Amino acid sequence: MAARKTSVLLFFFMFLALSSAFPRNKNKYKPCKHLVLFFHDILYNGKNAANATSAIVAAPEGANLTILAPQNHFGNIVVFDDPITLDNNLHSKPVGRAQGMYIYDTKNTFTSWLAFSFALNSTDYQGSINFIGFDPILIKTRDISVVGGTGDFFMHRGIATINTDAFEGEVYFRLKVDIKFYECW
Numbered sequence: 001m002a003a004r005k006t007s008v009l010l011f012f013f014m015f016l017a018l019s020s021a022f023p024r025n026k027n028k029y030k031p032c033k034h035l036v037l038f039f040h041d042i043l044y045n046g047k048n049a050a051n052a053t054s055a056i057v058a059a060p061e062g063a064n065l066t067i068l069a070p071q072n073h074f075g076n077i078v079v080f081d082d083p084i085t086l087d088n089n090l091h092s093k094p095v096g097r098a099q100g101m102y103i104y105d106t107k108n109t110f111t112s113w114l115a116f117s118f119a120l121n122s123t124d125y126q127g128s129i130n131f132i133g134f135d136p137i138l139i140k141t142r143d144i145s146v147v148g149g150t151g152d153f154f155m156h157r158g159i160a161t162i163n164t165d166a167f168e169g170e171v172y173f174r175l176k177v178d179i180k181f182y183e184c185w
Contacts, residue, residue, distance in 0.1 A: 029182055031158065031180035031181055031182055032181055032182065032183070032184035033153075033156065033158075033180075033181040033184050034178075034179065034180050034181070035125075035177075035178075035179045036086075036176065036177070036178050036179070037084050037085070037086065037095070037118065037176075037177050037179070038084065038085050038086070038087065038088050038165065038174055038175065038176055038177065039082045039083065039084045039085075039098040039118075039174070039175050039177065040053070040082055040083055040085070040090045040172070040173075040174050041053060041054050041080055041082045041098075041172065041173050041174070041175070042054065042082075042171060042172050043055070043056070043068075043078065043170060043171050043172070044056070044066065045066050045067070045170075045171055046066035046067075048171070053080055053081055053082045053083065054078050054079065054080035054081070054082065055078065055079060055080075056068065056076050056077070056078050057077050057078065057079050057101075058075075058076070058077035059075060059076050059077075060074070060075035060076075063075070063076075067170075068104075068170050069104070071107055072104065072106060072107060072108065072109060072110050072111075073104035073110070074104055074105070074106065074107045075104065076103070076104045077101060077102075077103050077104075078101060078102050078103075078104075079100070079101045080098065080099065080100065080101070080102070080116070081097055081098075081099050082097065082098040082099075083097060083098075084096045084097060084098050084118055084120070088165055088166070088174060088176070090174070095120055095121070095122040095124070095125065096118055096119050096120035096121050096122065096125070097118075097119045098116055098117070098118055098119075099116060099117055099119055100114065100115050100116020100117055100131075101114075101115055101116065102114050102115075102116075102135070109136075109138065110136075110137040110138050111134065111135060111136050111137060112134075112135045112137060113133070113134055113135065114131060114132065114133055114134075114135050114144055115131070115132045116130075116131050117129065117130045117131070118131075118177075120151075120152075120153075125151075125152050125153075126151045126152050127149055127150045127151020127152045127153045127154065128149055128150045128151065128153065129146060129149045129153050129156065129179065130146070130147050130148045130149060131144050131145065131146055131147065131160055132144065132145055132147050133145050135162070137164070140163055141161050141162070141163045142161070142162055142163070143159050143160065143161050143162075144159075144160050144162060145157075145159065145160075146158040146159060146160050146179060146181065153181070154185050155183070155185040156181045156183060156184050156185065157181065157182065157183040158179065158180050158181035158182045158183065159179075159180055159182070160177050160178065160179045160180075161177075161178040161180075162175050162176065162177050162178075163175070163176050
């Protein structure tokens, strides 16, 4: 009888050990909401005040506020109020505004630190989405954190994969922002 109990216990523990070593369903994260938006940034260069949607508000000592600083723009702080569209056409109807700032924060390569919100006001979406993170600009696709939101995006969190869809010198760039929410309230 004792040998049988020992055999059953041994079998039970072996089964338990093997079943936990090979999980049946791996926890695959699936987004609860997904959006793809584009934002268009036109940097003020001293000549384009009518069309500019961003401006340099701080620069290294002695630098010009209409031209990005040399040495990978290190020290420049840019604020923006850019149109957001559903496609990559700057002249498409905007669905909201991207508002925030980017700081060029590294001397030896092009990187920036981003903090901004998408303020959406369309028939499809109402509310804001807040982003923050490090942006290694020279990498094709990069991720930044979605840290919250309001309205239709109340308490949403996730990841935004951004890539530079187009750029024209130091005056215009367009970012494609692929937003995946993993927490939706």
